Amino acid sequence: MRQAVMEAPGKIRFEEVAATPPGPGEVRIRVRRIGICGSDIHVWHGTHPFTPYPVIQGHEFMGVVEAIGPGVTGAPPLGAQVTALPQIVCGKCNPCRKGRFNICENLKVRGFQADGCGRELYNVPAERLVVLPDGFTADQGAFVEPVSVAVHACRRAGDLAGRNVVVLGAGTIGNLIAQVARASGAARVLIADVADHRLDVAKRCGVDHAVNTARQPLDEAAAIAFGAEGFDLAFEAAGAEGSLAAAVSTIEKGGQVLIVGVYGRPPVVDMSVVGEHEIVLAGSMMYWREDWEAAVQLLSSSVTIAPLVSRHVPFAEWPEAYRFIDANGPATMKVMVDL
Ligand SMILES: [Zn+2]
Ligand SMILES: [Zn+2]
Known part of the structure; x- marks a missing residue:
């Protein structure tokens, strides 16, 4: 062989x-x-x-x-x-x-x-x-493997039903997180990237809202997508300091930021905002077997x-x-x- x-x-x-x-x-x-x-x-x-x-x-x-x-x-x-x-x-x-x-x-x-x-x-x-x-x-x-990464990240966020969600980074993992979040009951999902092609792919996969943050800041796009409701869950899947900073400064007080991206160098985050806003920062790493089984189900039904x-x-x-x-x-x- x-x-x-x-x-x-x-x-x-x-x-x-x-x-x-x-x-x-x-x-x-x-x-x-x-x-x-x-x-x-x-x-x-x-x-x-x-x-x-x-x-x-x-x-x-x-x-x-x-x-x-x-x-x-x-x-x-x-x-x-x-x-x-x-x-x-x-x-x-x-x-x-x-x-x-x-x-x-x-x-x-x-x-x-x-x-x-x-x-x-x-x-x-x-x-x-x-x-x-x-x-x-x-x-x-x-x-199944990359979808499982998305399933695990969503699992780490807890119940997604009815929540507004932002996904930073529209590469394969960000795209799949957006799709899995929606399939897990999220009300609306906004995906952000600086590459139009990736945002276009996300739209073709059925993601509701997409923003190119090179042209429009995240807070403006979130206001359009969610109105006064805002969002209380963000997935940082770009591995970019600017994305992480935008998530921390834009998310509702008490919101959760899930770290899925990999950073080339340690990003600087304003921890006083994290403290004062009671923001929960949490990591997500690979997956469990349950995530793989869920991924197979999702690929059979709702993930494109x-x-x-x-x-x-x-x-x-x-x-x-x-x-x-x-x-x-x-x-x-x-x-x-x-x-
Ligand atoms: Zn992989
Ligand atoms: Zn061990």
Whole structure:
């Protein structure tokens, strides 16, 4: 089988290796589709702080069950469409003992600190599998992981019913948070970005209100979208200091700001406003299995992905996908690798 090894930043070597049979408790998946994520691009550029090389990338994928290892009970049948959570957790640290496996002290993520799915055949522990419904497309299967990020962020915010919500950043994750928030009962959702293409994609995905904050400040756009009601929940998915500052200064007193973005350098936030306004700042990191199961349901019902897919490339042209993303910047969203 072939696998894509990133030997160093910007250098992927395809190599032919013997397939390893699935070990005890493992299932072998024939990988069909891989989604490329923003963090994968950081690994390609050598700017991901926690990824050693060489590494086999890939953590957003779907495939079909091809073989079942010894000792596996209750595995999906051969040929079933599946995806799998990429986290490797210790189960022993304090967060793990509290059930918060996503923030395990010894967390490793496949595709970063352990080898990922960038190969034709991928062995994963059966307990990590999530079965996809019949009729799910390969793209939908590869979207379960990023939708789960959005589901977890919404879960961290509590009950969304009837609330007005702002999402800062209309990249893939921001877009999906906006869609999941709406599906979770939010009254109205305003999404903000500085790239018209991303806002256009958000509108095509059914997001009610979109603002280009390079042309209109957030407070003005929020006044138009929500009137006197304002908003009491914001998701910062841009990883930009200016977005975070705008969220903190514009949100209703007592509101919640969920941090989903990744910041290149530590952002400055006016903490006296946070204190005086009783604003709740909370983080959101990856997901739990429940989030994956919810994501599958949402992809079956209300989350639209077609406008988010910018391009497909064959497996052998994976490096071309990175070049395409670099060349097109915010005019590109999700690029898929087909096997
Ligand atoms: Zn991802
Ligand atoms: Zn742990």
